[in-house]
Amino acid sequence: MAPDSPDGRAAGLTPGFRGRPRPAGVALPPGQYVERGFPVLTAGTTPHVPTDRWELTVRNEDLDTWRWSWPDLMALPQDEPTVDLHCVTRWSKFGTRWRGVSLDVLLADVRSSAQYALVACYGGYTTNLPVADLLGGRAWVAHTYDGRPLHPEHGGPARLLVPHLYLWKSAKWVKEIHLVRDDQRGFWERYGYHDYGDPWREQRYQGD
Ligand SMILES: Nc1nc2c(c(=O)[nH]1)N[C@H]1C(S)=C(S)[C@@H](COP(=O)(O)O)O[C@H]1N2
Numbered sequence: 001m002a003p004d005s006p007d008g009r010a011a012g013l014t015p016g017f018r019g020r021p022r023p024a025g026v027a028l029p030p031g032q033y034v035e036r037g038f039p040v041l042t043a044g045t046t047p048h049v050p051t052d053r054w055e056l057t058v059r060n061e062d063l064d065t066w067r068w069s070w071p072d073l074m075a076l077p078q079d080e081p082t083v084d085l086h087c088v089t090r091w092s093k094f095g096t097r098w099r100g101v102s103l104d105v106l107l108a109d110v111r112s113s114a115q116y117a118l119v120a121c122y123g124g125y126t127t128n129l130p131v132a133d134l135l136g137g138r139a140w141v142a143h144t145y146d147g148r149p150l151h152p153e154h155g156g157p158a159r160l161l162v163p164h165l166y167l168w169k170s171a172k173w174v175k176e177i178h179l180v181r182d183d184q185r186g187f188w189e190r191y192g193y194h195d196y197g198d199p200w201r202e203q204r205y206q207g208d
Pocket residue numbers: 038039040041042043044087088121122123125153154155167168169170171172173
């Protein structure tokens with residue numbers, strides 16, 4: 001789509017669009033189709049993690065750790081992103097509505113100069129991505145989907161949501177974010193899926 005110009009008049013958009021948020025669901029990345037349901041894709045079984053035993057840990061390259069309990073997470077400023085999802089199995093879902101905490105908030109006080117993150121989940125799943133992609137209002141720890149607590153099958157009580165990358169990067173049942181100096185491949189990346197996974201550049205497999 002046309003980017004918003006600084007004066008608010010985006011090329012090709014009517015003046016009525018001035019000042020409105022960029023709408024989700026305006027374009028489909030290459031090789032994708034529109035899905036209206038919400039498929040469940042899980043390698044293995046669904047972990048059930050009660051919120052009173054849930055904890056999120058961030059660990060830096062010196063092994064310093066920061067921890068949030070469920071009440072800690074709920075006490076942080078919350079975002080309500082509406083985003084499009086793109087799965088490497090070729091379905092995309094437009095305009096999904098979430099509530100969660102931005103990684104900008106969670107990482108604000110974390111001391112680190114590491115450039116990579118290895119994300120680990122309850123249940124053992126892992127995935128890797130650059131720290132930069134967790135920042136800039138582009139990634140959340142999401143706990144609410146479409147106004148309801150996130151269903152366990154979709155990663156509840158909380159999952160990572162990084163919608164600008166293929167959905168395998170959006171780790172369900174997120175538990176630990178390890179900030180590491182050297183990129184370390186996660187579960188699907190070791191099976192040959194791309195280290196970065198940009199749907200717009202169709203980075204499905206290593207070498208794409
Ligand atoms: N913990 C965990 N997170 C995961 C997965 C998984 O198997 N385990 N699958 C990934 C893949 S391949 C996709 S496409 C999305 C699917 O999310 P959904 O089941 O909510 O559609 O979750 C991603 N996150």
